[in-house]
Amino acid sequence: MRHVKSNSFAARITGTGSAFPKNRVTNDDIVKKLQASGIETSDRWIRERTGIRERRIADIENPAEHNSSLGLAAAKKALDMAGKTEKDIDQILYATCTPDTLVPSTACWLQHKIGASQAWAMDINAACSGLIYAVATAKQFIQTGQVKTSLVIGADLLSPFTNWQDRGSCILFGDAAGALVIEREAADSKHQILSCHMLSNGNLWELFYIPAGGSSMEVTPGRYSKNLHKMRMYGKEIFKVAVRTLVDFAQQALAENKIDIRELDWFVPHQANLRIIEAVADRLKFPMEKVLINVDKYGNTSSATIPSVLDEAVRDGRIKNGQTILLDAFGAGLTYGAILLRW
Numbered sequence: 594m595r596h597v598k599s600n601s602f603a604a605r606i607t608g609t610g611s612a613f614p615k616n617r618v619t620n621d622d623i624v625k626k627l628q629a630s631g632i633e634t635s636d637r638w639i640r641e642r643t644g645i646r647e648r649r650i651a652d653i654e655n656p657a658e659h660n661s662s663l664g665l666a667a668a669k670k671a672l673d674m675a676g677k678t679e680k681d682i683d684q685i686l687y688a689t690c691t692p693d694t695l696v697p698s699t700a701c702w703l704q705h706k707i708g709a710s711q712a713w714a715m716d717i718n719a720a721c722s723g724l725i726y727a728v729a730t731a732k733q734f735i736q737t738g739q740v741k742t743s744l745v746i747g748a749d750l751l752s753p754f755t756n757w758q759d760r761g762s763c764i765l766f767g768d769a770a771g772a773l774v775i776e777r778e779a780a781d782s783k784h785q786i787l788s789c790h791m792l793s794n795g796n797l798w799e800l801f802y803i804p805a806g807g808s809s810m811e812v813t814p815g816r817y818s819k820n821l822h823k824m825r826m827y828g829k830e831i832f833k834v835a836v837r838t839l840v841d842f843a844q845q846a847l848a849e850n851k852i853d854i855r856e857l858d859w860f861v862p863h864q865a866n867l868r869i870i871e872a873v874a875d876r877l878k879f880p881m882e883k884v885l886i887n888v889d890k891y892g893n894t895s896s897a898t899i900p901s902v903l904d905e906a907v908r909d910g911r912i913k914n915g916q917t918i919l920l921d922a923f924g925a926g927l928t929y930g931a932i933l934l935r936w
């Protein structure tokens with residue numbers, strides 16, 4: 594989608610929040626779990642190939658750790674930062690590929706839990722690019738004047754869909770939620786989302802997918818025993834596409850805004866693998882000191898990586914008013930997208 598400059602208003606992020614399950618799972622915990630099934634891995638392999646040291650895994654028997662409950666905790670923090678209450682929310686956009694239930698949407702579960710009675714709510718599934726697609730959607734509604742305050746959530750629980758017999762994928766993922774409050778701003782404001790750039794390539798669906806559990810394939814006992822309700826991933830191929838597209842989308846966003854990469858204060862890539870991030874920074878000739886990272890602590894939390902790492906940097910004071918920030922993601926689908934903004 595090409596960016597079209599227009600309209601009466603701008604959109605600005607005014608609040609951030611994040612939430613994580615309690616259970617911290619280290620690489621050594623995974624080593625032990627896999628060893629019990631006769632599968633070899635090591636803390637060293639995981640750290641060297643991915644940069645991940647630990648991740649959080651939700652207890653889905655505990656309602657407080659359902660996707661929408663983590664979304665709720667993150668949303669409350671973001672609303673608090675923005676100085677808003679649930680009554681101010683006009684729209685809830687919930688980026689997730691791991692909904693609480695297929696119906697109703699996780700956005701409606703969150704609306705129910707938070708009591709946002711004035712809002713309309715829907716899910717957006719673009720996997721790990723979900724947050725980018727949801728922010729872009731919020732921006733459109735805000736800039737045309739239809740929405741004043743949007744609550745955007747990026748939250749995923751990939752652990753229930755993880756195949757613990759597959760050492761190539763089970764080491765990568767964690768569960769988390771991130772939230773952003775996005776508000777209407779004067780069109781000429783210095784603080785605004787400048788542009789959004791998205792593209793999908795459904796031809797590459799096979800690189801990451803979950804065969805069963807949707808309407809095209811019921812989970813039967815036979816399919817269950819074959820783990821068809823768990824993720825299938827071709828990591829090496831995704832790695833190559835990810836590096837290429839993250840670079841392409843970063844360059845596209847900068848070029849359209851006529852911003853030199855040296856003017857960028859922070860680069861916020863999707864946190865899938867530290868080696869992917871380092872390869873992208875290297876190709877962009879951008880210093881790693883100005884790249885936000887939390888993959889070491891949380892693994893790949895899908896649509897939650899970008900809002901959660903942003904939240905951390907806003908709260909510890911690294912992100913300051915007026916800074917130029919580039920968000921950049923890729924995900925299953927495949928989906929790609931970048932957003933350039935002035936904080």
Ligand code: ACO
Nearest residue numbers: 634635638720721760761801828829831832865866924925
């Ligand atoms: N422990 C030890 N050895 C392992 C492990 C493990 N956990 N996993 C794989 N290996 C082995 C392989 O079997 C292979 O052995 P071989 O050479 O004897 O065949 C060797 O390590 C190298 O395997 P590769 O797959 O080539 O390893 P690579 O360096 O590519 O790292 C990884 C694999 C970490 C999966 C990487 O490719 C990656 O991060 N890809 C991106 C994945 C991704 O981003 N997924 C997100 C999908 S998007 C979404 O929307 C959710």
